[in-house]
Amino acid sequence: MKHYSLVSAVVISVFTVTSCGLFKKQALEEVPLAGSVSLQPVPETASQTEIHTMVQEKARYNGNLREFIIKHLRYPEKAKENNIQGRVTVQFDITADGTVENAGVVRGLEEDCNNEAIRLIQLTSESWKPEIIGGKPVKSTYTFSVDFKLN
Numbered sequence: 001m002k003h004y005s006l007v008s009a010v011v012i013s014v015f016t017v018t019s020c021g022l023f024k025k026q027a028l029e030e031v032p033l034a035g036s037v038s039l040q041p042v043p044e045t046a047s048q049t050e051i052h053t054m055v056q057e058k059a060r061y062n063g064n065l066r067e068f069i070i071k072h073l074r075y076p077e078k079a080k081e082n083n084i085q086g087r088v089t090v091q092f093d094i095t096a097d098g099t100v101e102n103a104g105v106v107r108g109l110e111e112d113c114n115n116e117a118i119r120l121i122q123l124t125s126e127s128w129k130p131e132i133i134g135g136k137p138v139k140s141t142y143t144f145s146v147d148f149k150l151n
Contacts, residue, residue: 057132059094059140061124069120069146076112079148084110088117089145096137100125109148117146 061068078084092103103121108114121144131140 059131060129062127078112085149087145087147090117090121091143094128095139096130098128098130113148
Protein backbone atom coordinates (compact mmCIF):
# COMPACT_ATOMS: atom_id res chain seq x y z
CA MET A 1 0.00 0.00 0.00
CA LYS A 2 1.43 3.37 -1.02
CA HIS A 3 1.24 6.38 1.26
CA TYR A 4 0.97 9.79 -0.26
CA SER A 5 1.76 12.92 1.61
CA LEU A 6 -0.53 15.83 0.86
CA VAL A 7 1.25 19.15 0.50
CA SER A 8 -0.76 22.23 -0.33
CA ALA A 9 -1.28 25.83 0.59
CA VAL A 10 -4.23 28.14 0.67
CA VAL A 11 -3.97 31.72 -0.49
CA ILE A 12 -6.88 33.79 0.72
CA SER A 13 -7.69 36.67 -1.61
CA VAL A 14 -10.26 39.39 -1.35
CA PHE A 15 -11.52 41.99 -3.72
CA THR A 16 -11.84 45.43 -2.25
CA VAL A 17 -13.84 48.29 -3.68
CA THR A 18 -11.98 51.56 -3.68
CA SER A 19 -13.76 54.86 -3.45
CA CYS A 20 -13.64 55.19 -7.25
CA GLY A 21 -15.41 51.85 -7.72
CA LEU A 22 -12.47 49.78 -8.95
CA PHE A 23 -11.87 46.26 -7.76
CA LYS A 24 -8.41 45.40 -6.49
CA LYS A 25 -7.19 41.92 -5.57
CA GLN A 26 -5.07 41.70 -2.47
CA ALA A 27 -3.46 38.60 -1.01
CA LEU A 28 -4.12 38.57 2.72
CA GLU A 29 -2.28 35.54 3.96
CA GLU A 30 -0.82 32.20 3.04
CA VAL A 31 -1.47 29.23 5.31
CA PRO A 32 0.33 25.91 4.81
CA LEU A 33 -2.09 23.05 5.38
CA ALA A 34 0.21 20.05 5.54
CA GLY A 35 3.84 19.06 5.03
CA SER A 36 6.88 21.24 5.22
CA VAL A 37 6.69 23.60 2.29
CA SER A 38 8.48 26.89 2.05
CA LEU A 39 6.08 29.44 0.61
CA GLN A 40 7.20 32.69 -0.93
CA PRO A 41 5.13 35.75 -0.01
CA VAL A 42 3.01 37.34 -2.70
CA PRO A 43 4.82 40.52 -3.83
CA GLU A 44 2.89 43.65 -2.92
CA THR A 45 2.50 46.64 -5.14
CA ALA A 46 1.52 50.12 -4.03
CA SER A 47 -1.98 49.69 -5.47
CA GLN A 48 -2.55 46.46 -3.50
CA THR A 49 -1.89 48.14 -0.17
CA GLU A 50 -4.11 51.16 -0.90
CA ILE A 51 -7.34 50.36 0.92
CA HIS A 52 -9.57 53.16 2.15
CA THR A 53 -11.15 52.15 5.42
CA MET A 54 -11.95 55.52 6.92
CA VAL A 55 -14.27 57.69 4.88
CA GLN A 56 -14.68 61.00 6.63
CA GLU A 57 -17.77 62.01 4.69
CA LYS A 58 -19.84 59.99 2.24
CA ALA A 59 -20.92 61.63 -0.99
CA ARG A 60 -24.36 63.22 -0.67
CA TYR A 61 -26.84 65.19 -2.69
CA ASN A 62 -27.48 68.81 -1.69
CA GLY A 63 -31.16 68.52 -0.87
CA ASN A 64 -33.65 65.67 -0.97
CA LEU A 65 -32.80 63.46 -3.95
CA ARG A 66 -36.01 61.43 -3.73
CA GLU A 67 -38.14 64.62 -3.87
CA PHE A 68 -36.11 65.94 -6.80
CA ILE A 69 -36.68 62.71 -8.74
CA ILE A 70 -40.44 62.72 -8.04
CA LYS A 71 -40.74 66.38 -9.10
CA HIS A 72 -38.79 65.99 -12.38
CA LEU A 73 -39.81 62.48 -13.44
CA ARG A 74 -41.41 62.29 -16.90
CA TYR A 75 -43.09 58.91 -17.16
CA PRO A 76 -42.37 57.58 -20.67
CA GLU A 77 -45.54 57.38 -22.83
CA LYS A 78 -44.62 53.93 -24.16
CA ALA A 79 -44.25 52.65 -20.58
CA LYS A 80 -47.64 54.15 -19.63
CA GLU A 81 -49.34 52.54 -22.62
CA ASN A 82 -47.83 49.14 -21.79
CA ASN A 83 -48.45 49.50 -18.03
CA ILE A 84 -44.73 49.11 -17.28
CA GLN A 85 -43.87 49.71 -13.64
CA GLY A 86 -40.88 48.93 -11.51
CA ARG A 87 -37.49 50.14 -10.42
CA VAL A 88 -34.44 51.22 -12.41
CA THR A 89 -31.16 51.11 -10.51
CA VAL A 90 -28.55 53.55 -11.76
CA GLN A 91 -24.88 53.58 -10.79
CA PHE A 92 -22.76 56.66 -11.37
CA ASP A 93 -19.57 58.39 -10.31
CA ILE A 94 -19.48 61.57 -8.28
CA THR A 95 -16.26 63.43 -9.08
CA ALA A 96 -14.17 65.40 -6.62
CA ASP A 97 -15.92 68.58 -7.76
CA GLY A 98 -19.44 67.13 -7.25
CA THR A 99 -20.41 66.42 -10.85
CA VAL A 100 -22.02 63.22 -12.09
CA GLU A 101 -20.16 61.04 -14.61
CA ASN A 102 -20.52 57.58 -16.14
CA ALA A 103 -24.19 57.07 -15.29
CA GLY A 104 -25.38 53.63 -16.32
CA VAL A 105 -28.21 51.25 -15.59
CA VAL A 106 -27.32 48.36 -13.30
CA ARG A 107 -30.84 46.90 -13.28
CA GLY A 108 -33.51 48.25 -15.55
CA LEU A 109 -36.99 47.94 -16.98
CA GLU A 110 -37.34 48.92 -20.60
CA GLU A 111 -35.26 51.35 -22.66
CA ASP A 112 -37.42 54.48 -22.20
CA CYS A 113 -37.58 54.06 -18.41
CA ASN A 114 -33.84 53.36 -18.26
CA ASN A 115 -33.09 56.50 -20.29
CA GLU A 116 -35.37 58.61 -18.08
CA ALA A 117 -33.63 57.38 -14.93
CA ILE A 118 -30.22 58.28 -16.39
CA ARG A 119 -31.55 61.70 -17.51
CA LEU A 120 -32.77 62.42 -13.97
CA ILE A 121 -29.45 61.46 -12.40
CA GLN A 122 -27.56 63.61 -14.91
CA LEU A 123 -29.82 66.56 -13.97
CA THR A 124 -28.40 66.34 -10.45
CA SER A 125 -24.85 66.97 -11.66
CA GLU A 126 -23.01 69.70 -9.75
CA SER A 127 -25.50 69.31 -6.87
CA TRP A 128 -23.43 66.77 -4.97
CA LYS A 129 -20.96 67.06 -2.13
CA PRO A 130 -18.12 64.66 -2.94
CA GLU A 131 -16.80 61.94 -0.69
CA ILE A 132 -14.05 63.13 1.66
CA ILE A 133 -11.09 60.91 2.53
CA GLY A 134 -8.04 62.25 4.34
CA GLY A 135 -9.51 65.74 4.24
CA LYS A 136 -9.62 65.73 0.43
CA PRO A 137 -12.55 65.31 -1.95
CA VAL A 138 -12.30 62.11 -4.00
CA LYS A 139 -14.21 60.44 -6.82
CA SER A 140 -16.69 57.83 -5.63
CA THR A 141 -19.37 55.54 -6.98
CA TYR A 142 -23.00 55.93 -5.97
CA THR A 143 -26.04 53.76 -6.65
CA PHE A 144 -29.61 55.03 -6.65
CA SER A 145 -32.97 53.54 -7.65
CA VAL A 146 -35.71 55.37 -9.51
CA ASP A 147 -39.22 53.97 -9.04
CA PHE A 148 -41.71 54.01 -11.90
CA LYS A 149 -45.27 53.59 -10.58
CA LEU A 150 -48.55 54.37 -12.27
CA ASN A 151 -51.34 55.75 -10.10
